[in-house]
Amino acid sequence: MRFSKQITLLATFAIVLTIPAISNATNGYFLIGFGAKSRSMGGTGVANNTGGMAAAFNPATMIESGTRFDLGAELFMPPRAVTHQSGVLGYTDEESNQNIFMIPSMGGTYQWNDKMALGFAFIGAGLKTEYNQTVNSDSCKAVNAGTIPGYNAGACPPTFYDPNISVTPSTEAGVELLQMQFVPSIAYKVHKNHTFGASLVLAAQFFRAEGLGAFEDLGFTSSPGDFTDMGWEHAYGGGYRLGWLGNFMDERLKLGVNYSSRVWMSKFQRYQNLFAEQGDFDIPENYAVGVAFDVTPAWTVAFDVQVIKYGDVASIANPGPAADPASVAAGWLFDLCPQGTDTTQCLLGGSKGLGFGWTDMTIYKIGVDWALNEKINLRAGWNYGKAPIPEDQVLFNMLAPATIEHALTFGGGYFFTDDVTLDANVMIAFNNTIKGPTAFGPGGAAVQGSNASISMGQYSLGATLGIKF
Secondary structure, three states: OOOOHHHHHHHHHHHHHHHHHHHOOOOOOOOEOOOHHHHOOOOOOOOOOOOOHHHHHHHHHHOOOOEEEEEEEEEEEEEEEEEEHHHHOOOEEEEEOOEEEEEEEEEEEOOHHHHHHEEEEEEEEEOOOOOOOOOOHHHHHHHHHOOOOOOOOOOOOOOOOOOOOOOOOOOOOEEEEEEEEOOOOEEEEEOOEEEEEEEEEEEEEEEEEEOOOHHHHOOOOOOOOOOEEEOOEEEEEEEEEEEEEEEOOOOEEEEEEEOOOEEEOOOOOOHOOOHHHHHHOOOOOOOEEEEEOOOOOOOOEEEEEEEOHHHHHHHOOOOOOOOOOHHHHHHOOOOOOOOOOOHHOEEEEOOOOOOOOOEEEEEEEEEEEEOOOOOEEEEEEEEEEOOOOOHHOOOOOHHOOOOEEEEEEEEEEEHHHHHHHHEEEEEEEEEEEEEOOOOOOOOOOOOOOOOOEEEEEEEEEEEEEEEOO
C-alpha cells in the first residue's frame, strides 16, 4: 500500500511540534515504554520488535521492522498529592493541578537491504507539579491579626513547605521538566543470528520552577536570583546508544541488550542556584537486557530488566535537607557537608548542592502477545520498579512525587490490511504513598517519625497507527 510522501512529512512535522507536551512518566521520570504495542506489554521492547518505534528500545531490533512509520498519542492522567505538617501553621494538604496530558510518540525504519536498516525515534520524559499555595482560614485569620510571631501581619505565609518565614507567597508552587530525545539509528546484521545497532542521541530539555522562594529566603542558595520564577529555560546535549539482538532456536528465542549512555546536557543558566553543579541536569545512563520467546506461533512472551542510574546525576541524587532529629535540632541540614564545615558547596546550586535524593532504579517488565487470528492481537503486561525516593527525602520530592511502583497494562492490535495496523493500550499504575520526616517539623521542632507524605497514581489510554511502505 502506497502513501503520499507529502502526507508523511506533514504528519512528522506536526508530531515534532507537539512533543513538548510530554509532562509525566512512570519509571521515575522515564516512560515505561514508547508506542502502544510496547506499553500494552509492560514496556518491553529490548528483544521483541516494536515496529517503527524499535530504535527507542534497542537499535538492533530495527532489522526486523521493515520499512514503516509509526505515529501515536497517549492520554495520560497522573493524579498526585502531598501533605505536610510543618511550622507554626500546622497542615498543608494539596492535590496537584492539571492532571490530563497528551503524550505523542513517533518512529520509523527503512530497510536498506537484507543486512542493514536505518531508523529514528522521538522519545521523551518529564514531570510536572503545580500546587496552590493556600492556607486554611483559621491560620490566615491568625496571621492577619498579627498574633503569630515571625510573620508579617496582613499576609499569609507560604504553606506548601511553610518553613516559618515571613515572605509573601507565590500563588502556586511547582516545577515542570520536559525532555526530548531524537535518536537516529542504524542496525547491521553481521551474522544470520546476530545484529548490532548504534544510535546518536540528540537531546533538548526545558524547565521552569515557581513558588520556591521560601528556600532562597532561608539562605539555602549561595547568591540571590537564578533560583525560582525565572520562566522557561532550555538546555541541549548529546549521547549515544548501542544494542545487540540475537536469534536462536530457529528464531523462536530472541535475546537483546541495549546500553544508553549518559546524555551530557548544557546547564540551566536561569536555575544555576537551584540544581547542583551550577544548573547541571544530565539525562542518566541506563541499560537493559531482554528476552522474547515464541511459546507457540500465536503466543509470545517478553521479559526486560532495565536499570536507570539516577544516582549518578548529582542534581537528582544529592540528598535534600537532612531530616533526622539530631541534625534538625543542631540546625545542620546538609548531609554531604560534615557539621561545622563550610557549607558553600552544599548550598543549592553548589557542587554538592541539595537535590532530590533519588537512588538507582531497577525495573522489571513482562508482556504477553496473543495472535487471536489474522486480524487481531491481544496483549497484557506488568511493570514494576521500586520507587527511587527514600523516606527521608519526601520534602523536595513534593515537587517530583515519583512514587509509582506497580503498573498493569493491556491492549491489542488490529490489522486493517497487511500494511496498516492500529494498536491500542491502557495502563493502570496503582497509587503509592511514601511517608517520611522533613527538616521543618510542627512548631519548628525536630521531627520524630513522619510528618509528610507524597502520593501518585496514573492512568493512560493510547493508540499508535503503523504504516508499512
